[in-house]
Amino acid sequence: KCLREAVGAHVFDVSRPHICRWEECLRMFNNFQLFLYHIIQHVDSNPRGNKIEGGVDCKWTGCKGNFASVYKLKDHMKCHTKEKIVACPDCDAIFASNTKFHDHCRRQIPLE
Incomplete structure (x- = not known):
């Protein structure tokens, strides 16, 4: 998260x-x-x-x-x-590409 x-x-x-x-x-x-x-x-x-x-x-x-x-x-x-096309539904961070958004999401997953 x-x-x-x-x-x-x-x-x-x-x-x-x-x-x-x-x-x-x-x-x-x-x-x-x-x-x-x-x-x-x-x-x-x-x-x-x-x-x-x-x-x-x-x-x-x-x-x-x-x-x-x-x-x-x-x-x-x-x-x-500075165009942004996708936002994180959890924290409202905005990203220029789906790839950057997916990288952000991967960083939010807790390591076990």
């Missing part, structure tokens, strides 16, 4: 404006959903496929990430956008 206090401990603070830092874009958004949609447009402009030769670069300012597929790049972009 998670020992963190649930009340407000994991409330996601979405400050505005949201600024796109993809290469030199720098567009600003007051609406988080429009910001996320805009970011996906940048990501989707990359070649498709499971294993792109040379990988797919993250072009977020200051990021050196390179990924085998657009799918992996999309997942990575959540670290830049």
Whole structure:
């Protein structure tokens, strides 16, 4: 069981404006959903496929990430956008991926 206090401990603070830092874009958004949609447009402009030769670069300012597929790049972009998609029902912690949520759950199981 998670020992963190649930009340407000994991409330996601979405400050505005949201600024796109993809290469030199720098567009600003007051609406988080429009910001996320805009970011996906940048990501989707990359070649498709499971294993792109040379990988797919993250072009977020200051990021050196390179990924085998657009799918992996999309997942990575959540670290830049702070997008969270799943919450723990026990402690309300929020996570960017199901994998991170499952890792959290495994850490909560008491060792015998």
